[in-house]
Amino acid sequence: MDLFADLASKVKGQNKTLVFPEGEDERIQGAAVRLKKDGLVIPVLLGDQAQIEANAAQNGFDLTGIQIIDPKTYPADKQQVMLDALVARRKGKNTPEQAAKMLEDVSYFGTMLVYLNEVDGMVSGAVHATGDTVRPALQIVKTKPGNKRISGAFVMQKGDQRLLFADCAINIELDAPTMAEVAVQSAHTAQLFGIDPRVALLSFSTKGSAKGDMVTKVAEATDLAHELAPDLDLDGELQFDAAFVESVGAKKAPESKVAGHANVFVFPDLQSGNIGYKIAQRLGGFEAIGPILQGLNAPISDLSRGANEEDVYKVSLVTAAQALD
Numbered sequence: 001m002d003l004f005a006d007l008a009s010k011v012k013g014q015n016k017t018l019v020f021p022e023g024e025d026e027r028i029q030g031a032a033v034r035l036k037k038d039g040l041v042i043p044v045l046l047g048d049q050a051q052i053e054a055n056a057a058q059n060g061f062d063l064t065g066i067q068i069i070d071p072k073t074y075p076a077d078k079q080q081v082m083l084d085a086l087v088a089r090r091k092g093k094n095t096p097e098q099a100a101k102m103l104e105d106v107s108y109f110g111t112m113l114v115y116l117n118e119v120d121g122m123v124s125g126a127v128h129a130t131g132d133t134v135r136p137a138l139q140i141v142k143t144k145p146g147n148k149r150i151s152g153a154f155v156m157q158k159g160d161q162r163l164l165f166a167d168c169a170i171n172i173e174l175d176a177p178t179m180a181e182v183a184v185q186s187a188h189t190a191q192l193f194g195i196d197p198r199v200a201l202l203s204f205s206t207k208g209s210a211k212g213d214m215v216t217k218v219a220e221a222t223d224l225a226h227e228l229a230p231d232l233d234l235d236g237e238l239q240f241d242a243a244f245v246e247s248v249g250a251k252k253a254p255e256s257k258v259a260g261h262a263n264v265f266v267f268p269d270l271q272s273g274n275i276g277y278k279i280a281q282r283l284g285g286f287e288a289i290g291p292i293l294q295g296l297n298a299p300i301s302d303l304s305r306g307a308n309e310e311d312v313y314k315v316s317l318v319t320a321a322q323a324l325d
């Protein structure tokens, strides 16, 4: 079954509520209207109510039945609960005055709605940069038990081909333990999307063909990932061609079970990960779904600012499906 048909059948009728802190945006409004109409998600638009309604009217969207939360008119008792919870969560790190200021930012307000279980999840980032979207989640929701760092993956899809790339969104520099953790998280995410994971830890070197600290890091990360998940099909350090192309894998890493057959690609830093997924998307014709946040303790998803309405719709389906777990 098609990936999104599968996700849609899982979330349909489950009444998962997602907050969209960029409620004024046309792409968000268009996706919200469709998600509601299709019975897949209960959308909540967060933002300036008058602006949301004016933009919807201008763009021809009927928001009847879609809840709008305007922080300015949010009930005073609920505002107080939110502030108290944020102050308690950020104790020792932010003052009450700073917490009150943080709540003026819709990304923090939306994240607190998730944290307080007012909604099941959040989708944002069509307007805000990734750092501003995910920082509140890192500070408030934090990592799932057993995870030290969160990371961001993309499911890359073209025809029947489905691959997973990570970390393309979060960790700017990865040390070996973080890269190992991303490898294991990515294998888990791949399984959620019907990919039987064969994980390659990428480098500009294959099995010692080049030397240097960068290469050593990836080799160490591979050993650590093996320790974390001994049963996983996983190998490194591999160049992309050795990981992906069977004939090249056979030449460069003949002993490897993964080389030439990898479908989960773990990049050694964010420069290569973010550039890599955008090249596959814009030159390679792959659809890029994500970034899907891995290791976070609640379903919160970032979008690329280059996202269109369809991307918002699809990332919302992924987020609603994560909320079923």
Ligand SMILES: CC(C)(COP(=O)(O)OP(=O)(O)OC[C@H]1O[C@@H](n2cnc3c(N)ncnc32)[C@H](O)[C@@H]1OP(=O)(O)O)[C@@H](O)C(=O)NCCC(=O)NCCS
Residues within 6 Å of the ligand: 093, 129, 130, 131, 132, 134, 135, 138, 139, 143, 148, 149, 150, 151, 168, 169, 170, 171, 172, 274, 291
């Ligand atoms: C994710 C990011 C915003 C965090 O940066 P930051 O706010 O400077 O991070 P800080 O080191 O100040 O940490 C802020 C909090 O987040 C936590 N944190 C940061 N990175 C984390 C990670 N990968 N996993 C889990 N927690 C993390 C810190 O522990 C800290 O928590 P605390 O305040 O409770 O102590 C930053 O790494 C970033 O900008 N990454 C690149 C995003 C990007 O532009 N991607 C490309 C487009 S998708």
Ligand SMILES: CC(=O)OP(=O)(O)O
Residues within 6 Å of the ligand: 125, 128, 129, 130, 168, 169, 274, 290, 291, 303, 304, 305, 306
């Ligand atoms: C994921 C990503 O690259 O996001 P943006 O395009 O918003 O920077």
